[in-house]
Amino acid sequence: MGEKGSLQNKTYWSTLRKDIARQKWIYILIAVPLIYYFVFKYVPLWYSQIAFRDFKSVRYGILSSDWVGLENFKEFVTSHYFWSLIRNTLMYSIGKILVSLPLSVILAIAIYECRHNKLRKVVQTLAYLPHFLSWVIMYGILLSLFAPGDGIINDLIKFFGGQPIDFLTNSKAFPWLVIFSDAWKEMGWSAIIFIAALMGIDVSLFEAAMVEGANSWQRVKYITFPAIKPVIVTVLLLKIGTIFEAGFNQIFMLYSPAVYSVADIIDTWVYRQGLLEGRFGLATAAGLFKGIIGMLLLFASNYFSKKFSDSSLF
Amino acid sequence: MKTRKFLAILLVLLIGFGQVFAGGSSDKKASDNGLTHIEMWYNATQTEVGPLPNDWVGYDILKDMGIELEASSLPSSTVDQDTKVQAAAAANELPDFFVANREVWVRLANNGMLADVTDLYELMPERTAIMFDQDAINFTTIDGRSYGFATPSIVTKNEGLVIRKDWLDNLGLEVPTTLDELFDVMYAFTYNDPDGNGKNDTWGYGAFIEETTYESYPGRRFEPLMGAFGVEGTWNFSKDNFGLQIHKPEFYDFMVFMKKVIDAGVIDPNWMAYKKDDFRAAWKQGKFGIMREQNSALSSQNNYAPFDANFPDGEWLVIEPPYGPNGLRSVGPAVRGLRIWCISADAADAGKAEKICEMFEWMAHDEGYLLCGWGQEGINYTFDENGIPVSIPGDMGFDGPIGQTYIQLRSMAFNYTSETELLSRYPVYTCENSGKEMSALWTLRDMQSKTWTPANGMDSMPIPGNDLKTYYQQGLAEFFAGARELTPENWQAFIDQLDALGATEWEQEGYEYAVANNYLY
Numbered sequence: 042m043g044e045k046g047s048l049q050n051k052t053y054w055s056t057l058r059k060d061i062a063r064q065k066w067i068y069i070l071i072a073v074p075l076i077y078y079f080v081f082k083y084v085p086l087w088y089s090q091i092a093f094r095d096f097k098s099v100r101y102g103i104l105s106s107d108w109v110g111l112e113n114f115k116e117f118v119t120s121h122y123f124w125s126l127i128r129n130t131l132m133y134s135i136g137k138i139l140v141s142l143p144l145s146v147i148l149a150i151a152i153y154e155c156r157h158n159k160l161r162k163v164v165q166t167l168a169y170l171p172h173f174l175s176w177v178i179m180y181g182i183l184l185s186l187f188a189p190g191d192g193i194i195n196d197l198i199k200f201f202g203g204q205p206i207d208f209l210t211n212s213k214a215f216p217w218l219v220i221f222s223d224a225w226k227e228m229g230w231s232a233i234i235f236i237a238a239l240m241g242i243d244v245s246l247f248e249a250a251m252v253e254g255a256n257s258w259q260r261v262k263y264i265t266f267p268a269i270k271p272v273i274v275t276v277l278l279l280k281i282g283t284i285f286e287a288g289f290n291q292i293f294m295l296y297s298p299a300v301y302s303v304a305d306i307i308d309t310w311v312y313r314q315g316l317l318e319g320r321f322g323l324a325t326a327a328g329l330f331k332g333i334i335g336m337l338l339l340f341a342s343n344y345f346s347k348k349f350s351d352s353s354l355f
Numbered sequence: 356m357k358t359r360k361f362l363a364i365l366l367v368l369l370i371g372f373g374q375v376f377a378g379g380s381s382d383k384k385a386s387d388n389g390l391t392h393i394e395m396w397y398n399a400t401q402t403e404v405g406p407l408p409n410d411w412v413g414y415d416i417l418k419d420m421g422i423e424l425e426a427s428s429l430p431s432s433t434v435d436q437d438t439k440v441q442a443a444a445a446a447n448e449l450p451d452f453f454v455a456n457r458e459v460w461v462r463l464a465n466n467g468m469l470a471d472v473t474d475l476y477e478l479m480p481e482r483t484a485i486m487f488d489q490d491a492i493n494f495t496t497i498d499g500r501s502y503g504f505a506t507p508s509i510v511t512k513n514e515g516l517v518i519r520k521d522w523l524d525n526l527g528l529e530v531p532t533t534l535d536e537l538f539d540v541m542y543a544f545t546y547n548d549p550d551g552n553g554k555n556d557t558w559g560y561g562a563f564i565e566e567t568t569y570e571s572y573p574g575r576r577f578e579p580l581m582g583a584f585g586v587e588g589t590w591n592f593s594k595d596n597f598g599l600q601i602h603k604p605e606f607y608d609f610m611v612f613m614k615k616v617i618d619a620g621v622i623d624p625n626w627m628a629y630k631k632d633d634f635r636a637a638w639k640q641g642k643f644g645i646m647r648e649q650n651s652a653l654s655s656q657n658n659y660a661p662f663d664a665n666f667p668d669g670e671w672l673v674i675e676p677p678y679g680p681n682g683l684r685s686v687g688p689a690v691r692g693l694r695i696w697c698i699s700a701d702a703a704d705a706g707k708a709e710k711i712c713e714m715f716e717w718m719a720h721d722e723g724y725l726l727c728g729w730g731q732e733g734i735n736y737t738f739d740e741n742g743i744p745v746s747i748p749g750d751m752g753f754d755g756p757i758g759q760t761y762i763q764l765r766s767m768a769f770n771y772t773s774e775t776e777l778l779s780r781y782p783v784y785t786c787e788n789s790g791k792e793m794s795a796l797w798t799l800r801d802m803q804s805k806t807w808t809p810a811n812g813m814d815s816m817p818i819p820g821n822d823l824k825t826y827y828q829q830g831l832a833e834f835f836a837g838a839r840e841l842t843p844e845n846w847q848a849f850i851d852q853l854d855a856l857g858a859t860e861w862e863q864e865g866y867e868y869a870v871a872n873n874y875l876y
Contacts (some may be wrong), residue, residue: 318462319445
């Protein structure tokens with residue numbers, strides 16, 4: 042048995058060696074993202090132990106910090122802001138999924154269905170463009186659009202006799218601004234994956250449908266949408282896995298004390314506690330909490346997706 | 356078996372790589388060339404121009420002293436500076452020598468990341484004589500040991516309440532002296548077309564949120580209004596009424612006045628969204644007529660030029676802050692404005708502290724002082740008949756576009772009090788458009804002559820925890836924005852919650868600290 046196992050091992054490694062020699066460029070190509078994931082996603086796992094320690098300073102290292110068990114987690118969940126952080130984080134994550142995902146699908150279908158090549162390219166480019174702007178630039182654009190004093194939107198509201206709205210500091214308007222500005226910025230980029238899926242649909246299906254007299258809406262309903270449904274489910278599952286990632290950069294740029302009650306998310310709180318207060322243990326505990334809940338949600342949603350539909354991630 | 360082997364290898368790699376990547380590169384050893392390498396982060400004199408050039412002659416002089424200096428500029432805003440320093444601390448990547456605000460310094464010192472410099476003052480006799488009096492040393496002292504060098508970073512009392520005199524004249528109004536009069540002027544500036552352009556495009560008051568350790572939310576730009584109620588600054592330092600200003604009944608009266616200002620629409624409504632640059636662009640565009648501004652930002656040649664171009668007949672007048680209902684007034688709390696130069700603990704462990712002190716001392720007098728403050732004689736400056744360094748006309752002059760980069764370390768040299776420094780820094784000039792003769796020094800003297808509240812040490816008081824600070828800011832902002840109705844009951848509920856989050860303990864800690872340091876008056 043032992044000899045057999047050793048033989049199998051030898052065969053495995055020699056096959057792998059030969060394969061690497063033959064396909065070295067492919068392996069080099071794969072190595073780049075693998076190294077990235079290893080260094081930036083797996084190595085930090087070792088440091089998640091900070092969440093269980095009274096970590097004072099990187100200077101003295103982690104191993105010299107005392108274990109405190111679940112104290113940091115306890116402090117996080119009993120903090121005054123815990124429930125509002127959870128609520129706001131989920132509100133933005135779910136809100137963005139509910140708004141951005143359908144809009145991305147609609148945009149993808151619209152681009153796919155568009156028969157004017159030039160128009161399609163212009164729309165595609167314009168839709169992708171905001172994705173490449175940082176939130177710092179987006180803040181400037183949003184400020185010039187929504188500023189209460191001289192923003193374009195408020196100028197229009199005033200022109201039509203309305204009262205200006207301070208979108209950036211009004212707790213009712215702020216969440217909508219966050220969700221829709223994110224949709225505007227990312228909708229075009231998110232649509233790419235759906236456009237790719239649409240490109241894979243067998244054209245003969247459309248031809249047959251047209252011969253049978255199906256109109257555009259019926260073609261979308263009975264061919265296009267079912268064809269990209271597995272991709273939509275996959276994207277949805279992936280988003281559920283990162284449901285506690287509500288968009289730090291965006292909120293950080295846009296929020297101010299006047300809207301903390303509806304704007305402060307786990308990540309902004311972690312930023313203030315960890316980086317600004319130097320309480321790395323507490324910040325790591327909050328980050329770990331976020332990751333574990335996200336992972337559980339991903340497993341659960343994958344299970345239910347597998348149970349009730351044909352699509353799942355694993 | 357394979358899985359187990361794989362997991363074992365992965366674990367070993369994680370630990371190994373973890374040490375390599377997350378440990379950072381804390382190599383603080385001397386250079387191979389025998390020189391002591393010092394990495395330094397400084398706050399630039401002029402953030403609008405480039406960093407200290409590589410051909411700065413000081414680098415060569417320092418090399419002769421055995422120092423290889425690597426100087427990098429910190430970001431321009433204080434918030435970004437704090438973020439950069441704290442991010443470096445989190446990664447154990449602090450430079451050898453750097454400048455920090457006190458709030459950041461407290462955290463770094465408490466985390467053991469700063470060198471104990473108590474015994475290093477004697478290595479810098481000139482600088483110590485000029486800058487490090489007992490107050491300055493106390494500013495950086497924890498449990499009897501000093502963890503940084505507190506140096507002056509600004510001219511004290513260099514801000515003031517200013518008003519558009521041309522708008523007052525256009526509307527036939529007098530300079531307001533009370534809060535009610537100030538409100539009336541704000542109202543007229545908003546609704547009576549003070550610039551005469553026929554548009555409803557001006558506001559009375561302009562501001563933005565600018566907090567410091569001693570000027571809590573809504574911050575510095577509102578201090579003249581808070582001063583009318585006696586609640587300027589975070590703390591009240593009077594012996595018989597010590598405490599957090601927010602606990603005083605007069606703070607509620609200030610809130611009522613602010614609400615009146617906001618509801619009447621006489622403050623530029625962008626005040627909650629403005630950053631410093633937006634605010635400064637706004638007054639240069641003539642959007643509002645009353646504000647608290649800094650002398651140099653208001654009237655130094657480069658800063659005033661856009662306003663002068665837009666409004667040749669415009670004029671800002673420095674006025675006394677208005678009297679409130681109890682006859683009180685103040686521009687705000689006056690502190691010394693110290694910033695802290697820190698030596699990282701790693702640098703001290705690597706034996707660099709003495710060389711850092713040698714360099715710092717060199718910058719405080721004679722050759723180093725002149726070089727950091729004004730550049731090279733004959734290239735960047737010359738002396739006038741009174742012995743005052745004046746800029747040489749042209750790009751290389753210390754106020755020229757290139758010359759300015761050579762004085763980026765000025766804040767390491769200046770003590771901000773000597774007449775020579777002030778006369779040189781704020782020369783008299785003639786405005787290009789209006790032909791007016793101006794000087795930021797005249798504005799400074801005017802501002803310093805107004806009513807300020809003594810607040811020595813207020814910038815070294817204990818700081819609140821994050822949740823408490825957040826709740827403090829959030830609560831006030833919500834009252835201002837109307838998310839919470841400002842009533843005595845709601846205000847009391849807010850204060851009660853603030854206390855539940857630790858405000859009372861913060862106040863008690865502050866009291867003990869202020870008494871121990873003899874700050875109360």
